[in-house]
Amino acid sequence: MTAVANTPSDLHLFAGDRIVVGDAVDALIMRAGFGAEVNGILTRCMLRAPIIRSAGRQREWIFLTQPRTTLRQATWTDLVRIQVGWLHIGAEIPLPGPEDWIQRPEVGQPLPPWTAVVSAARSASSVCGLW
Structure with a gap:
């Protein structure tokens, strides 16, 4: 089993074959082109998300x-509108091979807050229109 632990100072991937969504890690899914826009916004905000x-x-x-974290219903509605999905607690992501990482985790860098990626996606949708 793969464990992803997010501490204030580090992201650790332990040996195994999957990442389990839960207490330590969550995941948002979006189209690649839109994801590139979201990643650009995160980068400008000095945040870095591992992307698979x-x-x-x-x-x-x-x-x-x-x-x-808890979101208002309007925010969930926006995510559905802009076609950003999320994985349910307990969902499993196969551990990616080297070619499957768009952006690998970096030692010493914590995962970004879930709300920061949600906010970046909402911002990207207002800049780019409806994707």
Whole structure:
């Protein structure tokens, strides 16, 4: 089993074959082109998310984040409108091979807050229109 632990100072991937969404890590899924826009916004905000190319659906990216927090219903509605998905607690992501990382985790860098990636996606949608 793969464990992803997010501490204030580090992201650790332990040996195994999958990442389990739960207490330590969460994930948002979006189309690759839109994900590039979201990643650009995160970068300008000095945040860095590990990004995985979705297995079997290469036009989607999976952003790894800190665990989700409570959101207003309007925010959930916006995510659905802009076609940003999320994985349910307990969902498993196959551990990516070297070619499947769009952006690898960096030692010493914590995962970005889930809300920061949500906010970046909402901002990207207002800049780019409806994707």
